[in-house]
Amino acid sequence: MAIDRLLPTAEAADLLALTRDIADRELAPRAAGHEESATYPEGLFATLGQAGLLGLAYPEEFGGGGQPYEVYLQVLEELAARWAAVAVATSVHTLACHPLSTFGTQAQKERWLPAMLAGELIGGYSLSEPQAGSDAASLNCKAERTEAGYRITGTKAWITHGGRADFYALFARTAPGKEGVSCFLAPGTAEGLSFGKPERKMGLHAVPTTTAHWDGAVLDTDRLIGTEGQGLQIALSALDSGRLGIAACATGLAQAALDAAVEYAKQRTTFGRRIIDHQGLGFLLADMAAAVDSARATYLDAARRRDAGHPFSRQASVAKLVATDAAMKVTTDAVQVLGGYGYTQDFPVERYMREAKIMQIFEGTNQIQRLVISRGL
Structure with a gap:
């Protein structure tokens, strides 16, 4: 049923109405079939991006919606009421945009953020590892500084949109200890990056969750977000x-x-x-x-x-x-x-x-x- 929501502005009310229309038209009729067959909803995230639903909580300066977080979350709730996997992937994309938007330089934001917020580039969040889930400080994936940039070696796990995303907010170790974790904006097509088979999950079948294997892939130095050691x-x-x-x-x-x-x-x-x-x-x-x-x-x-x-x-x-x-x-x-x-x-x-x-x-x-x-x- 339509929830009687207390929204801060008339613009927010219009946005929720638009979201419900898109969710009823594009998500609800497709959810059961894709979940049963575990097939990816091709083109759906582009549709959400064109509607402005993938950058709602980010600044208008870079193409975001400039909406309060309370409005963005209610949009997300409406999506989840029709198709949980799509809503979770939307949440993860928003999460993956956070490091660049909050800690990136002006030049980095101008270069990448508009396409990310428009949904032209879909993101994944790559923090967990096979032996390091909630204990993020214990991750082992390494980022070694070289003349060419940062060489990434190691395995990441539990990546929503793994193998499908265009970029990943990647966390890797540049030095020992809790202060040695750094954050990178990694392209999904990096040479030396490969993905495991999608996990055989209990639910959320339509969007893959995978491991990622970094076999000496080199990221340019301008892919570092924030400073070395700021990753945690x-x-x-x-x-x-x-x-x-x-x-x-x-x-x-x-x-x-x-x-x-x-x-x-x-x-x-x-x-x-x-x-x-x-x-x-x-x-x-x-x-x-x-x-x-x-x-x-x-x-x-x-x-x-x-x-x-x-x-x-x-x-x-x-x-x-x-x-x-x-x-x-x-x-x-x-x-x-x-x-x-x-x-x-x-x-x-x-x-x-x-x-x-x-x-x-x-x-x-x-x-x-x-x-x-x-x-x-």
């Missing part, structure tokens, strides 16, 4: 915003599951009554609705703090934790509402349940979010 600071600053993106995606997914459950409960009858009119089921749906509304409130609170220039790291972790746990619970309950039909692939709620699980894991597991929150206390 860049990565963590980006992840705070990225966690809000996942919170919004999880909320959209939970909303879709709630909508499907309510629609079914209005039509299915038992003992001469619609099942939504049975108190036991009605209360279950009420709890699902409360969880979705709470998830939305937490990510909007964090986004408004970000937009106002206030610290929001703890609130971002709260939002990611609350929204993704809510999505897991709501999608599971949606399957229960539909009963046996919910367990079949003839209805979308079983896919929603599978898709919700990963949201408790990426952008920092929910155990990591609890660690961040507790340290903030």
Whole structure:
């Protein structure tokens, strides 16, 4: 159903209306087929880019939308309510643009950022490694300074859009210790870069997740973002915003599951009554609705703090934790509402349940979010 949103401007309301139209027309009819066949939605991200939806949170100076983060996240939620994989990939692209937009030089921004924000170049985020997921400081991929630039050697893992993206926000080690991680804007066609087979995932089948193997690929020195040793600071600053993106995606997914459950409960009858009119089921749906509304409130609170220039790291972790746990619970309950039909692939709620699980894991597991929150206390 269309959410009654409290938006800051009439422009934002128009943007949400445009997003819903695109999502209903371009995403909703294609999602189930692509997810079932695990086929990539060719041309779809170009469509989103042409509509201005891939650079909403970035400056208009470089072709971005100049929108508050609270508006961008609600756009993301609308996309996720139709197709979670596309929304997650959109969130990751936005995350991948963050290092250049926030830490790049003026010359670097002028050279690359307009095409990135227009969706002409789609991005991936390459931080994790096989042995270094949430512990970003322990990564081993090396970037050795040479006369030609930086020679990259090592393996990265869990890259959304791996092998499909045009650029990657790449984090590699230029020196030992926590202060030895640096950030690079790496082209997806670099010689010496190859990708593993897409992971066989529980959900989000339409957008690949892969490993990347750097076999001595050389990046020009102007591909370094910020300074040597600043990579961990860049990565963590980006992840705070990225966690809000996942919170919004999880909320959209939970909303879709709630909508499907309510629609079914209005039509299915038992003992001469619609099942939504049975108190036991009605209360279950009420709890699902409360969880979705709470998830939305937490990510909007964090986004408004970000937009106002206030610290929001703890609130971002709260939002990611609350929204993704809510999505897991709501999608599971949606399957229960539909009963046996919910367990079949003839209805979308079983896919929603599978898709919700990963949201408790990426952008920092929910155990990591609890660690961040507790340290903030």
